[in-house]
Amino acid sequence: MASAALLLPLLSSGPAATAEEPPSSGALQRDFAAAAERYGVPQNVLLAVSYLQSRWDTHGGAPSVTGGYGPMHLTDARTALAEAAHHSDGEEDARGDDSRAARLATEAALPEAAELPARLRTLERAAELSGLSAEELRTSPAANIQGGAALLAAAQRESGRPASDDPADWFGAVARYSGADDTATATTYANDVFDVIRTGERRTTDSGQTVALAPAPDVAPDTGQAATLGLRTADKGLTECPPTVACEWIPAPYEEFGDGDYGNHDKANRPISQQIDYIVVHDTEASWDVTLKLVQDPTYVSWQYSLRSSDGHIAQHLSLKDVGWHAGNWFVNAKSVGLEHEGFLTAPDSWYTEAMYRTSARLVRYLAARYDIPIDRQHILGHDTVPGTTTATIRGMHTDPGPYWDWAHYFRLLGRPITPSAGPDAGVVTIRPEYAAHQPVYTGCVKAGEACAPHGSGAVRLHTGPSESAPLVKDIGLRPGGQDSTTGVNDTGARASTGQQFAVAERRGDWTAVWYLGQKAWFHNPKEQPTAVNARGPVLTPRAGLAEVPVYGRAYPEAAAYPAGVPVQAVSPLPYKLLAGQRYVVGDRTPGEYYFAPVFDTTGHRVVRGQEEYYEIQFGHRVAFVKAADVRILQD
Incomplete structure (x- = not known):
C-alpha cells in the first residue's frame, strides 16, 4: 500500500457489472419503508444511518474507499481488495526542503483479507442475518437496505432492548452500527445520525431517486446507551480537537538516529514563530491500522491528523505547534496542518462516507477559527494544489485527493457554500460543476489510456480553444517537451477544481476562457448546466x-x-x-x-x-x- 503521507488514490476496476439499472423515482424510498417494516426498525433511523454513510447514493455498485457497498455502506473489503489495482503516482519528497536529504515514504503491501477488522466485513454478517447473498447485497440497493436494517435490528436485540417504534430508543444500536471500537466515536456517530433525524434531509441521489426524511425535532435519545456497548475509552491525551468530534492521541515519534538523521517531524513553536495559513487535505492508500503504524514509525514521515472513513474517528499525531512532513513543500509544511483521510481501496468512482466528510469539516472549521485561516481554496488546499518547490520537483508532486473529492459538498459542510457573488459579466469565476451530473471521462484508473468508470467529479477540463475537440492546455512543468496534457486521472496539467477562482480572459457562447499557467484556457460552461459561478475579487x-x-x-x-x-x-x-x-x-x-x-x-x-x-x-x-x-x- 502506498504511503499514507504521500496519499494518492488507489484505483480499482470500478462498479460491479451486475449493478442494477436506476429504478423509477420513488423506488428507493419504498425500499427503505419495506426494510424498516420487515425488521422493525424505525424508518427515520434507517434513513438517517444510510444518509450518514452514503447520502442515499448507490454509486452504481462500486465500493467506497474502505470497501463499503450500497446505500447502507455494507463493507466487504475482501472483495474490493481482490478487484483493486494498486498504483501510486509521483515521487515526492514529503519534507520538501532541498537543503536537507529527501524524506521519501516507502511502499506498503495491501493487507491480507484475514487481517481485515470486523468493521470492514459487515456485509458477511448482513448476509447471515438477512439470508440474502453477498452478490445481492453488493449490487442491489433494495437488498443492501434490507441488509443494513437487519444489522440494526440485530444490534438492538444484542443490547437487550426491544424493537421499539420510538427512534429515541435506538441510540445504542446506531452507535454499534458505526463499527467504532471506542465509546466517544460511537457516540459522536450516533449523535450525527440523530441530528439528521431531527433536522431532516431531502435530496436527489446519484441514481435519480428523490429520497426524503421529514424532520423530527423533538427526538431526544438516551445518549448514555453507547456507554453500555463495552467499547474502549480512547486516550484524548494532548489532542487539539473541537468537542463535536471524537479525537484520540496517537503520537508520531521524534527520534534521532545518528549521523545527523532524525524523524519524523520538526519541533516548532507555531503560531508564535510562524502563522499557520493552510490546511492541506490528503487521502491515503493505507488502511487505518497501516496508517497508524506508518505515522508511528520514526523513520517515516508525518502529519497532524488521520480521519477514519467508516465512522469519522480522528487520531492526532503531532501538536499543532510542530511541523509535519506531508505536503512535499517545506514552505507549505512549515505553515500548514495536514489532514489524512483513510482510503485504501479507492475505485475509479470511489466515494467517502458522509461521516468522514462531516467530522473533517468540523475539524477544519475549528482549525480555521483558531488560526484565523480563511475558508477558501487558496487556504484549504488539496495535496494536489500544493506547488512543487523547484522545476525539478514539479513532476514528482502528488495528486490526491483527486477529481472525485466532493469539494462543493465539503464547503457546504464548512459553512461556506460556493455561490455566485457577481453578475454575468464578472471578471472572475469560481469553478463549481454539479458534482453528480458532471462526469468527464478520466483514463488510467486501472490501465493507461483505458477509461475509468463514469462518476461525478468536481473538476473541469481545460482546452486551448472553445471546443471539446481542441487540444488540452499544456503544462510545461509536467511535460518540458511541450506535449499536450492528457485525460489521465492523475494528470493535473489541464484541470481546474471546484472552489478554485480564476480571472476571466474571454467568454464565447457556452465557453469561458480563464488565465491558467500563463495561457488562455477554455472550459465548457453552458448556461443550462454551468460549471462555474461568477465572482468578484482582487486580481493581479x-x-x-x-x-x-x-x-x-x-x-x-x-x-x-x-x-x-x-x-x-x-x-x-x-x-x-x-x-x-x-x-x-x-x-x-x-x-x-x-x-x-x-x-x-x-x-x-x-x-x-x-x-x-x-x-x-x-x-x-x-x-x-x-x-x-x-x-x-x-x-x-
Missing part, C-alpha cells in the same frame, strides 16, 4: 513596464535576510511565466519566510523572515507565488 497583473514576471513554488526570503550560520536558500523560479495582460486571482500577501530546522537539536532552529513580500495566486491547478514588487493589484 505584471506592473507597468514588465512583459513577464517569474512564478515561484515557495515564498523564500531574499539573500540579505539570512543571518550568519543559516545557509541562504535559493529563490528559484518555476518554468512558468506570468505575462503582461494576464490576470490571476490574489490570495494572501506574505513576507518571505524560511524555517531553518536542519538538525534534531532545536536550539538552533529559527525563522528567517525577509523584506521581500509575495502574493499567493491561483496560477494553474496548483497555487503559486509571485513577488509583490513585480505586480500590481486590480479589483474585478
Whole structure:
C-alpha cells in the first residue's frame, strides 16, 4: 500500500457489472419503508444511518474507499481488495526542503483479507442475518437496505432492548452500527445520525431517486446507551480537537538516529514563530491500522491528523505547534496542518462516507477559527494544489485527493457554500460543476489510456480553444517537451477544481476562457448546466513596464535576510511565466519566510523572515507565488 503521507488514490476496476439499472423515482424510498417494516426498525433511523454513510447514493455498485457497498455502506473489503489495482503516482519528497536529504515514504503491501477488522466485513454478517447473498447485497440497493436494517435490528436485540417504534430508543444500536471500537466515536456517530433525524434531509441521489426524511425535532435519545456497548475509552491525551468530534492521541515519534538523521517531524513553536495559513487535505492508500503504524514509525514521515472513513474517528499525531512532513513543500509544511483521510481501496468512482466528510469539516472549521485561516481554496488546499518547490520537483508532486473529492459538498459542510457573488459579466469565476451530473471521462484508473468508470467529479477540463475537440492546455512543468496534457486521472496539467477562482480572459457562447499557467484556457460552461459561478475579487497583473514576471513554488526570503550560520536558500523560479495582460486571482500577501530546522537539536532552529513580500495566486491547478514588487493589484 502506498504511503499514507504521500496519499494518492488507489484505483480499482470500478462498479460491479451486475449493478442494477436506476429504478423509477420513488423506488428507493419504498425500499427503505419495506426494510424498516420487515425488521422493525424505525424508518427515520434507517434513513438517517444510510444518509450518514452514503447520502442515499448507490454509486452504481462500486465500493467506497474502505470497501463499503450500497446505500447502507455494507463493507466487504475482501472483495474490493481482490478487484483493486494498486498504483501510486509521483515521487515526492514529503519534507520538501532541498537543503536537507529527501524524506521519501516507502511502499506498503495491501493487507491480507484475514487481517481485515470486523468493521470492514459487515456485509458477511448482513448476509447471515438477512439470508440474502453477498452478490445481492453488493449490487442491489433494495437488498443492501434490507441488509443494513437487519444489522440494526440485530444490534438492538444484542443490547437487550426491544424493537421499539420510538427512534429515541435506538441510540445504542446506531452507535454499534458505526463499527467504532471506542465509546466517544460511537457516540459522536450516533449523535450525527440523530441530528439528521431531527433536522431532516431531502435530496436527489446519484441514481435519480428523490429520497426524503421529514424532520423530527423533538427526538431526544438516551445518549448514555453507547456507554453500555463495552467499547474502549480512547486516550484524548494532548489532542487539539473541537468537542463535536471524537479525537484520540496517537503520537508520531521524534527520534534521532545518528549521523545527523532524525524523524519524523520538526519541533516548532507555531503560531508564535510562524502563522499557520493552510490546511492541506490528503487521502491515503493505507488502511487505518497501516496508517497508524506508518505515522508511528520514526523513520517515516508525518502529519497532524488521520480521519477514519467508516465512522469519522480522528487520531492526532503531532501538536499543532510542530511541523509535519506531508505536503512535499517545506514552505507549505512549515505553515500548514495536514489532514489524512483513510482510503485504501479507492475505485475509479470511489466515494467517502458522509461521516468522514462531516467530522473533517468540523475539524477544519475549528482549525480555521483558531488560526484565523480563511475558508477558501487558496487556504484549504488539496495535496494536489500544493506547488512543487523547484522545476525539478514539479513532476514528482502528488495528486490526491483527486477529481472525485466532493469539494462543493465539503464547503457546504464548512459553512461556506460556493455561490455566485457577481453578475454575468464578472471578471472572475469560481469553478463549481454539479458534482453528480458532471462526469468527464478520466483514463488510467486501472490501465493507461483505458477509461475509468463514469462518476461525478468536481473538476473541469481545460482546452486551448472553445471546443471539446481542441487540444488540452499544456503544462510545461509536467511535460518540458511541450506535449499536450492528457485525460489521465492523475494528470493535473489541464484541470481546474471546484472552489478554485480564476480571472476571466474571454467568454464565447457556452465557453469561458480563464488565465491558467500563463495561457488562455477554455472550459465548457453552458448556461443550462454551468460549471462555474461568477465572482468578484482582487486580481493581479505584471506592473507597468514588465512583459513577464517569474512564478515561484515557495515564498523564500531574499539573500540579505539570512543571518550568519543559516545557509541562504535559493529563490528559484518555476518554468512558468506570468505575462503582461494576464490576470490571476490574489490570495494572501506574505513576507518571505524560511524555517531553518536542519538538525534534531532545536536550539538552533529559527525563522528567517525577509523584506521581500509575495502574493499567493491561483496560477494553474496548483497555487503559486509571485513577488509583490513585480505586480500590481486590480479589483474585478
